[in-house]
Amino acid sequence: MRPRKTRRYMRDIIPKKSERTQKDNKAELRQLRPVFDEIPVDAITPSMIAAYRDKRSAKTRANREIALLSHVFNIAREWGLTNRENPGQGVRKNKETPRDYYANDAVWKAVYQKGEIELQEAMDLAYLTGQRPADV
Template sequence: MSSDRAEALRLWAQRECVREDDSTKLFSVVARRYVREIFPTKSVQTRKDNDKELANLLKLFTQMPIDAIAPMHVREYMDIRGQTAKVRANREKALLSHIFNKAREWGYTALQNPCQGVKGFKETGRSRYITDAEFDQVKAQAHFTVIDAMDLALLTGQRPADVLKLKRTDIRDGALWIVQNKTGQRLGVEITGEQAAVIARINERPRQAISAYLIQDENGQPLTQCALRSRFDKARTLAKVDFQFRDIRAKAATDTGDLAHSQMLLGHKNCEMTEHYVKTRTGARVKPLR
């Protein structure tokens, strides 16, 4: 089995698809085809998320014919999952909806999507703003790989997965070039000022081995998302600060003080998206009555 669970699931689907007659039109049959044909078109992170979501969907719908899945079943699923994981329930319903739409395209069913009209749970966006003091407190307790990741995440405004995949070859023409996993957006962040100092610090650090990745341990091994999460959580606990690593991206957007700059740095398609992103952290600044 591949170490990548999403890839392992795809390989499983390739093997299992020949063991079950497609004429049964079970949800599991459609799910296997979805994994086989649609998963490879998605980003690595999306595949990993869908892997977990599909595992939960299969617990209930595996042996149900696709035509038998009705809105009442989706509602029941949402109510059960919503007791412990409302946001995950919403994501799982979205995946179920997409699988059902594909089932319609592939001829497994002609029925209306059962997810249509089934209300999801209300979600509230994160509003956590990291102060400079909190940021420094966590860094003071962190492993050097986490410090490198935190600094690059703040200076580039990128998501954790995009920061961890940065390579030395991404440094070209005076910029650090990034292709965002989520959007495919390509941007070059100029290597000047503090960012130049951080990259120089990373390159000059003594190591037993050097790999292609900017963020790596003393043995030249790239920092994985699992290792980042574990080491960051440890530093956060020691510092007694409760922000999440992903909140660093919002701090980058907020601290520029310039919406146009923030929009370009984060790779947002429009300024309204960036403005909402920033205001949920800092609030709107208004004049007094008098």
């Protein structure tokens, strides 16, 4: 991918994302860069991405990293750095186990009572809409 391309992505794209996503993307790039930075964009293949996926012990993180790599590749196409199809498309993802934590009434009430009005309103909205507070 060449360092210049990931630096441009970090400079032009990441700052437009939420603070948490910026932090996650920077951590993901720290994992991806040693493997893919010195490879020209047009030389990256689906089998290379699959090998990266298989090598990573953190399976869920590997999925996030591959998703970011795919986005970087799509942006590189927009910038005219490649005309190739995205090599990450069609690469199988690791199976993920969804989280099953649900706050019981005591936890919900304790957080609600200690929270600022904005948090309480977000919790009310999340409860009424069925969304997670982070998505409200």
